[in-house]
Amino acid sequence: MLPPMWQDSQPVKSLLGRLTHAALGCEAPARDDALTLLGSSDDELMNVVASAYEVRRTFFGNRVKLNFLLSMKTGLCPEDCQYCSQRRDSTADILKYPMVDEAVCVEAADRAVAAGAKRLCMVASGRGPTPHELEQVTANVRAVKAKHPELEICACLGLLAEGHATQLKEAGVYAYNHNLNTSEKHYDAICGTHTFADRIETVGRVAAEGLSPCSGALFGMGESHEDIVDLAFDLRRLQPDSVPVNFLIPIDGTPLKGRWELTPQRCLRILALYRFFFPDVELRIAGGRELHLRSLQPFGLMIANSIFAGDYLTTEGQPAGTDRQMIADLGFEIEGTDEDTLPRQRPDMVHLRNRGIGTDLPANA
Numbered sequence: 001m002l003p004p005m006w007q008d009s010q011p012v013k014s015l016l017g018r019l020t021h022a023a024l025g026c027e028a029p030a031r032d033d034a035l036t037l038l039g040s041s042d043d044e045l046m047n048v049v050a051s052a053y054e055v056r057r058t059f060f061g062n063r064v065k066l067n068f069l070l071s072m073k074t075g076l077c078p079e080d081c082q083y084c085s086q087r088r089d090s091t092a093d094i095l096k097y098p099m100v101d102e103a104v105c106v107e108a109a110d111r112a113v114a115a116g117a118k119r120l121c122m123v124a125s126g127r128g129p130t131p132h133e134l135e136q137v138t139a140n141v142r143a144v145k146a147k148h149p150e151l152e153i154c155a156c157l158g159l160l161a162e163g164h165a166t167q168l169k170e171a172g173v174y175a176y177n178h179n180l181n182t183s184e185k186h187y188d189a190i191c192g193t194h195t196f197a198d199r200i201e202t203v204g205r206v207a208a209e210g211l212s213p214c215s216g217a218l219f220g221m222g223e224s225h226e227d228i229v230d231l232a233f234d235l236r237r238l239q240p241d242s243v244p245v246n247f248l249i250p251i252d253g254t255p256l257k258g259r260w261e262l263t264p265q266r267c268l269r270i271l272a273l274y275r276f277f278f279p280d281v282e283l284r285i286a287g288g289r290e291l292h293l294r295s296l297q298p299f300g301l302m303i304a305n306s307i308f309a310g311d312y313l314t315t316e317g318q319p320a321g322t323d324r325q326m327i328a329d330l331g332f333e334i335e336g337t338d339e340d341t342l343p344r345q346r347p348d349m350v351h352l353r354n355r356g357i358g359t360d361l362p363a364n365a
């Protein structure tokens with residue numbers, strides 16, 4: 001007869017066997033298995049991480065992709081996404097500025113390339129780009145690509161109208177990020193100015209017009225296990241090439257301030273689930289990594305194969321040297337670079353500081 005502990009872990013072991021087997025065949029998890037994984041106990045966490053790691057290792061080996069954010073326009077948004085410090089009525093203490101020009105973007109790209117960045121994510125706040133903003137963004141992208149043709153550019157400008165993605169592609173954009181964030185059922189609770197269907201439409205449009213779709217999630221906003229699984233199935237139907245997973249930073253001055261419902265263990269279970277749903281797709285730990293995974297970040301990297309290095313849109317990330325040390329300690333390698341220096345802070349922030357704009361990074365904005 002097996003000892004009691006072993007008997008208890010048998011159902012989880014067979015669950016993880018099924019999830020791993022399906023993922024290695026690039027099949028979606030069964031819905032019940034996905035829900036059971038999210039409800040599994042902390043005692044089983046290392047088994048969960050080990051199974052997700054097997055999938056990660058199969059498709060991505062020991063590689064880690066680094067991404068850098070450039071916020072081309074910050075704040076001043078008419079939308080009401082409850083989690084966002086840039087929303088209308090936000091009283092968050094953030095730096096706000098209109099669309100930056102080519103010089104700012106090229107300097108940011110210089111710094112990112114010098115640090116070995118593979119992808120530069122060029123982000124602007126707002127519901128979607130105005131014609132004038134789109135003109136400036138395409139000019140910015142052309143200027144960056146003229147100097148750094150090898151740099152992968154991802155744009156993130158909100159909802160796109162027909163033809164916008166084509167214009168971006170012609171300027172040199174490779175990918176477009178537009179997150180679904182939460183499930184369709186939960187969407188009304190976090191945003192009243194656009195719909196889940198609007199977001200689906202933009203991701204579909206991006207793919208149809210030839211850009212690489214990047215779409216992911218934001219957790220910690222009161223979503224249930226069912227919401228997490230529903231979202232995974234909806235994202236999978238969109239066939240994204242990359243899936244960023246964010247964990248809510250409950251910023252003061254937003255309606256979700258003070259909302260602390262995540263634990264490092266829950267974050268790892270969610271990441272593992274998304275690895276099983278997206279076995280061969282770039283899975284990126286995005287905002288909230290340091291805050292929510294804390295000392296368990298290395299386990300996060302055993303599941304995901306991509307992170308943002310440096311700062312986020314309106315909050316600071318941990319020093320790049322800490323990320324580099326963590327990657328080295330895991331025996332992993334940074335994709336496409338052998339540089340040993342990475343920027344301490346987001347390139348555009350440094351540039352703006354050099355211009356005398358915003359002398360301090362907002363601490364929690």
Ligand code: SF4
Nearest residue numbers: 077081084087125126
């Ligand atoms: S997430 Fe985007 S659309 Fe929503 S409030 Fe923030 S900047 Fe605006």
